[in-house]
Amino acid sequence: MTTDLRLFAEEPSPQRPQGRTTWVIVAALVGAAVVASGVTAVLAKLGRPLTAMPLLVVSGGGESGEPGRLSKRAAQAAAALDRQRPRGVWLTIDTHRNRLLVFKNGELVRSAICSTGTGIVLRDPRNGREWVFDTPLGERAIQHKVRNPVWAKPDWAFIEEGLEPPTDPNERFDSNSLGDYGLYMGDGYIIHGTLFKTLLGRRVTHGCIRLGDEDLEFVYRNAPIGSRVYLY
Amino acid sequence: MLRSVLACTSISLVAAAAWCGEEIPHPARVATLELEASLAKKPGVYLVLDTERRSLEIRARGIVLDSVALTGIELVAQQPLFGGAAPTTLPLPALWTVESGPGDTDREVIAPELLRPYVSEDEEEEETTEDEAEPRRSAPTPSPTPVREPPTSYRARLDSGWDLWITEQLPATSFWGQLKAAVADGWLRLRGRGPHLSPALAVAMKGEDARRLHHLLRAGMPILLPAALQ
Numbered sequence: 001m002t003t004d005l006r007l008f009a010e011e012p013s014p015q016r017p018q019g020r021t022t023w024v025i026v027a028a029l030v031g032a033a034v035v036a037s038g039v040t041a042v043l044a045k046l047g048r049p050l051t052a053m054p055l056l057v058v059s060g061g062g063e064s065g066e067p068g069r070l071s072k073r074a075a076q077a078a079a080a081l082d083r084q085r086p087r088g089v090w091l092t093i094d095t096h097r098n099r100l101l102v103f104k105n106g107e108l109v110r111s112a113i114c115s116t117g118t119g120i121v122l123r124d125p126r127n128g129r130e131w132v133f134d135t136p137l138g139e140r141a142i143q144h145k146v147r148n149p150v151w152a153k154p155d156w157a158f159i160e161e162g163l164e165p166p167t168d169p170n171e172r173f174d175s176n177s178l179g180d181y182g183l184y185m186g187d188g189y190i191i192h193g194t195l196f197k198t199l200l201g202r203r204v205t206h207g208c209i210r211l212g213d214e215d216l217e218f219v220y221r222n223a224p225i226g227s228r229v230y231l232y
Numbered sequence: 233m234l235r236s237v238l239a240c241t242s243i244s245l246v247a248a249a250a251w252c253g254e255e256i257p258h259p260a261r262v263a264t265l266e267l268e269a270s271l272a273k274k275p276g277v278y279l280v281l282d283t284e285r286r287s288l289e290i291r292a293r294g295i296v297l298d299s300v301a302l303t304g305i306e307l308v309a310q311q312p313l314f315g316g317a318a319p320t321t322l323p324l325p326a327l328w329t330v331e332s333g334p335g336d337t338d339r340e341v342i343a344p345e346l347l348r349p350y351v352s353e354d355e356e357e358e359e360t361t362e363d364e365a366e367p368r369r370s371a372p373t374p375s376p377t378p379v380r381e382p383p384t385s386y387r388a389r390l391d392s393g394w395d396l397w398i399t400e401q402l403p404a405t406s407f408w409g410q411l412k413a414a415v416a417d418g419w420l421r422l423r424g425r426g427p428h429l430s431p432a433l434a435v436a437m438k439g440e441d442a443r444r445l446h447h448l449l450r451a452g453m454p455i456l457l458p459a460a461l462q
Binding site: 050051140 | 256257258259262265268269273275276277283284290292294295297306307308309310311312313314320323324339340341342344345346347348349350352402403405411414415416417418419421422426429431433434443444446447459
């Protein structure tokens with residue numbers, strides 16, 4: 001009994017430590033805040049964040065001259081630009097959205113879903129030779145048109161499948177893959193058909209433009225040889 | 233896009249027609265027109281970044297192929313948080329060329345480890361039974377590698393010494409946003425990982441628009457900045 005009383009008497013008062021703990025917590029928080037502010041200030045001082053700078057656009061680059069001379073220069077430049085504009089039938093090919101548009105005298109006459117190049121690079125493991133499966137950018141022209149085109153498979157067509165290219169040239173000819181028509185734009189780039197209609201609208205080709213059967217026939221019949229093609 | 237293509241007459245051509253009238257053209261605009269005429273002589277695609285109309289157009293031979301609306305244009309550079317940012321003058325018109333961009337570098341490379349000897353179809357038919365026969369190999373196979381979606385934020389190095397930064401969102405301009413960016417950058421620098429970025433003309437646009445410009449920013453791509461006249 002005595003022992004119990006002593007133990008009870010030795011128990012610390014609940015009031016005093018609680019107040020001390022509060023002070024300790026407050027002091028710790030203030031200390032942490034000071035340290036955090038200091039660290040933040042040091043890091044902010046060290047940092048070089050991207051900052052928008054005032055941009056003053058000024059018009060220059062042109063010599064001020066006689067008004068008549070300026071007008072003449074403007075007219076010459078406008079005429080030079082006008083000469084470059086396509087006429088008749090031309091095609092535009094958006095290689096990101098995979099859309100082919102046909103224009104006739106400035107009016108849109110056909111919009112088609114196509115497939116364009118993947119942009120992937122293929123490397124020959126034997127010699128490190130590379131092919132980039134890009135649809136080219138810029139202006140091209142339809143150089144010639146063919147019914148039932150035959151594909152002479154280049155080396156990359158075999159290497160991509162993990163095969164060595166055949167030594168016999170006759171093994172390269174494929175009369176099934178290009179569809180009913182081929183419109184050749186030079187450097188091996190062709191607007192042609194496809195066996196894989198479900199892949200239209202996607203970047204899956206090796207650089208050529210694939211079209212569905214009806215759209216391909218429309219382009220074949222309406223785009224004469226020499227028609228310009230704008231690829232972007 | 234359709235509208236812009238349908239119009240198919242570049243703004244400069246329309247403007248040029250107007251200038252050819254009685255109005256005396258501004259020398260800077262004449263210079264713009266001459267620069268575009270020199271670009272249109274070549275068969276390549278070029279970009280026209282109009283700071284006044286806030287648009288980026290894809291053109292070839294003087295016609296507008298496609299147009300992207302910009303939600304912001306700023307010059308951004310790495311600056312200390314507490315230090316004045318000096319104004320930078322941009323004389324227009326200007327013709328810049330991409331030295332290297334994501335269209336050159338951001339590409340996937342595939343390479344078979346080993347090539348098997350080619351076996352002609354006739355030999356193959358003899359070797360395989362009907363059940364084992366594979367589909368005709370001459371048919372092209374769908375691309376085995378899915379194409380990656382281009383990013384919405386990337387930089388292209390220009391011959392002007394600046395970068396062209398295509399982004400969906402421009403850097404924060406509020407004090408707290410800047411402070412946060414400064415602390416994050418300071419932490420990277422403390423560990424020796426701080427990026428050193430060239431000053432950039434940052435153009436903000438929708439994510440989808442940023443993706444479709446990605447492949448165009450490759451070495452040699454000309455960018456015309458026409459004169460801006462208020």
